[in-house]
Amino acid sequence: MTGHYFGFLIYLVMGPLFLIGLLLLIGGTLFCGKKEDIGRLTIEYIEEELSRPGRFTRIRRLLSLTSVLTFVTLFIVGVVTYTSFHYTESVSFCGQFCHTVMEPEYVTFQNSPHSQVSCVQCHIGAGAEWMTRSKFTGVRQLFAVAMDTYPRPIPTPLEALRPERATCEGCHRPEVFHGDKLYVKDRFLPDEANTHVQTVMVMRIGSGGYSGREAHGIHWHVSEEHRVSYVGSRDRNTIRQVVLREADRDPVVYGRAGGVFPSGGTEERLMDCIDCHNRPTHVFLTAGEALDQKLITGVIPREIPFIKRQGLAALQRKYPSQEVATRAIANELMEWYRREYPEIVEGRNDLLKKAVMGIQQAYIENVFPEMNIDWGTYMSFTGHREDDSGCFRCHNNEFRTETGRTITQDCDACHIILVEDQPARDIREILKGL
Ligand code: HEC
Ligand code: HEC
Ligand code: HEC
Ligand code: HEC
Ligand code: HEC
Numbered sequence: 126m127t128g129h130y131f132g133f134l135i136y137l138v139m140g141p142l143f144l145i146g147l148l149l150l151i152g153g154t155l156f157c158g159k160k161e162d163i164g165r166l167t168i169e170y171i172e173e174e175l176s177r178p179g180r181f182t183r184i185r186r187l188l189s190l191t192s193v194l195t196f197v198t199l200f201i202v203g204v205v206t207y208t209s210f211h212y213t214e215s216v217s218f219c220g221q222f223c224h225t226v227m228e229p230e231y232v233t234f235q236n237s238p239h240s241q242v243s244c245v246q247c248h249i250g251a252g253a254e255w256m257t258r259s260k261f262t263g264v265r266q267l268f269a270v271a272m273d274t275y276p277r278p279i280p281t282p283l284e285a286l287r288p289e290r291a292t293c294e295g296c297h298r299p300e301v302f303h304g305d306k307l308y309v310k311d312r313f314l315p316d317e318a319n320t321h322v323q324t325v326m327v328m329r330i331g332s333g334g335y336s337g338r339e340a341h342g343i344h345w346h347v348s349e350e351h352r353v354s355y356v357g358s359r360d361r362n363t364i365r366q367v368v369l370r371e372a373d374r375d376p377v378v379y380g381r382a383g384g385v386f387p388s389g390g391t392e393e394r395l396m397d398c399i400d401c402h403n404r405p406t407h408v409f410l411t412a413g414e415a416l417d418q419k420l421i422t423g424v425i426p427r428e429i430p431f432i433k434r435q436g437l438a439a440l441q442r443k444y445p446s447q448e449v450a451t452r453a454i455a456n457e458l459m460e461w462y463r464r465e466y467p468e469i470v471e472g473r474n475d476l477l478k479k480a481v482m483g484i485q486q487a488y489i490e491n492v493f494p495e496m497n498i499d500w501g502t503y504m505s506f507t508g509h510r511e512d513d514s515g516c517f518r519c520h521n522n523e524f525r526t527e528t529g530r531t532i533t534q535d536c537d538a539c540h541i542i543l544v545e546d547q548p549a550r551d552i553r554e555i556l557k558g559l
Contacts, residue, residue: 133222136212140205147198213263219244223270229278229493230407236490239406242296247406248283250292258285277497281360281403290347290397293405299344299398300333308540309552311421312413315434319420319427321549327541343539346396353396355519361400362504364518367532368393379524379532401516404505411510412440412500415487425483426476429469435461436484446494451485458484 154167174180212218220231234240239247249259262285269275305327314320331342333349340348351371357364367379394400410418416436419425425432439457444450458481463470469477492499504510509517516539520532536542544555 133212133218136205136209140209143205144202147202213260214243214245214249216243219248223267225495226270226275226279229409229496229498232490232493233407233409237406237408242406246295247288247292248286250289250295262286277495278493278502279496281503282399288399290399293398293402297398299347300335300340302330302344303332303338304330305342305541306330311549312417312546313420313427313433315431315437317430319429319431319433321421321427322546323549323555324545324547325543325552325555327543329539329541343401346401347398354393355396355400356393357518361403361506362514362518367519367524377526377530379519379526379530381523401506404503404507407503408505409491409498409501409503410487412437412487412491415491416440416484419483419487424486425480428473429462429477429480430466432480432484436480436487439484440488440492441500443499444492444494447489447492450488450492450494454485454488455481 174184220227249255308326308328310324312322329342331344333344333347334340346353354368355364356366369377439454506515509515524532
């Protein structure tokens with residue numbers, strides 16, 4: 126039996142059964158107290174026994190036995206309550222118990238920088254109010270899973286389990302970040318040599334401003350002095366109106382010029398970490414990113430010609446399940462290499478097998494057909510993959526104030542691109558050559 130079902134059995138089945146048994150026992154003792162042999166320790170019995178001088182020691186022994194047993198019982202009850210409560214807060218319960226439902230979030234979580242942070246640290250955080258809310262929605266969700274009525278994929282945001290600014294700020298404090306940071310992005314071209322190219326950029330991380338320091342750069346949005354809020358669609362992919370409020374100034378309202386807007390919008394929402402970092406831990410990559418990551422870490426050997434191009438083609442087909450996908454990906458690739466590069470299938474079969482496994486892994490870690498999660502189902506808001514995504518949901522030409530002011534689209538406000546998709550070199554050479 127795997128760990129999480131064992132935990133479920135102990136904490137949520139055996140524990141409560143023990144408690145029910147105990148209640149039945151107490152009930153039985155009270156209601157059947159008049160009958161002999163069962164009602165041993167009723168008040169009447171004790172009074173009667175006490176009035177008989179010779180029985181006194183027996184009574185005392187019985188009483189101490191009772192107190193010891195009571196303590197033992199209370200201890201077990203305490204431990205069961207405590208551990209059951211903690212079990213429902215564990216990563217194993219949240220991530221693995223309803224296996225299919227939570228698998229995508231659990232798998233991506235495990236491959237992320239937050240794999241050592243527990244689900245509840247982000248989804249519930251401190252405070253009794255959130256905890257109570259989460260337990261109520263939790264019960265509803267258990268029913269949805271039991272009745273098979275849950276949505277696939279699970280829509281975000283999760284209203285009652287919403288990570289909010291305070292939960293992130295328990296560990297990160299963007300108001301004390303400062304300055305810029307060098308980002309190197311590795312990529313591989315879909316050519317025969319799988320050419321390794323790099324984009325090198327200075328990311329203007331900036332700061333939320335703190336004890337006299339000015340807010341600047343990307344984390345300018347989290348400062349108290351400049352409050353950005355917006356009205357948008359429920360999934361936050363489309364934004365209708367942006368409002369900037371600053372001390373001692375009238376609010377600046379940016380409206381979308383003539384934009385068509387889907388119905389079912391939200392109330393005005395103050396922007397926080399999640400409006401950019403919506404994927405801090407459930408990081409679903411695109412097929413290209415997933416392959417680049419496997420190639421740069423050597424999980425997929427770069428020596429196999431056209432492995433990026435062929436891998437991408439195999440990954441992007443539709444499959445009904447991960448099992449079918451892994452088989453089909455292996456078949457397709459082996460067939461192609463047998464036809465086009467028989468010398469590799471003969472001479473370097475180990476390397477090719479390794480590459481195939483890496484490509485299968487890229488699929489399994491990001492696509493979950495059982496939950497209708499394909500490449501790009503959950504998009505990150507931290508960059509801009511398409512014209513109107515991520516930062517460009519607001520930083521685009523369409524938003525204007527009455528006086529015609531737009532939200533900045535200056536590339537250098539966010540990052541300075543030093544080289545873009547250039548053949549990889551030693552970073553010192555790139556920096557010296559500028
Ligand atoms: C570092 C913080 C963090 C941790 C740890 C974390 N999550 Fe999340 N989770 C988020 C954020 C942020 C979202 C997206 C919220 C939004 O967009 O409103 C999210 C969304 C989700 C969703 C909705 C579907 C989706 O992908 O958007 C599910 C389900 C979920 N998390 C389950 C889990 C489970 C299970 C665990 C533990 C295995 C976990 N989370 C751990 C931050 C976290
Ligand atoms: C319990 C502590 C904790 C909480 C809560 C937490 N984080 Fe983190 N975060 C970490 C740790 C630890 C790292 C990893 C640092 C590293 O690997 O360098 C990290 C890394 C990050 C990174 C850098 C990721 C990268 O690719 O290098 C971002 C961005 C981030 N967290 C955002 C968030 C956001 C947004 C939230 C709230 C939803 C959050 N974190 C909640 C501890 C936490
Ligand atoms: C306007 C969008 C935006 C908001 C709001 C925002 N961030 Fe960021 N943050 C970014 C971007 C963009 C980066 C750099 C690129 C990346 O890490 O993907 C970044 C980087 C980070 C990092 C990594 C810093 C480093 O030095 O590597 C952490 C940690 C982080 N943010 C935490 C937070 C927390 C916590 C909040 C909320 C209080 C927050 N951010 C609000 C956009 C934002
Ligand atoms: C909800 C709308 C919204 C989103 C989403 C958004 N911004 Fe902004 N951002 C604004 C507004 C409004 C301003 C202030 C107007 C201006 O100066 O253009 C601003 C200003 C900035 C500035 C200039 C700060 C300064 O020092 O004046 C930077 C840098 C920036 N944003 C980066 C980003 C990045 C990076 C992202 C995506 C990760 C992002 N923004 C996403 C609304 C948004
Ligand atoms: C509002 C802020 C903002 C503006 C304006 C902006 N970008 Fe970006 N851009 C980002 C962020 C944030 C990332 C990094 C996301 C990440 O960490 O992957 C990025 C990433 C990139 C990348 C690297 C993509 C990759 O993964 O290789 C390129 C290239 C790029 N931007 C080009 C541009 C150009 C050209 C412009 C001007 C027309 C521009 N950007 C304007 C915020 C911005």
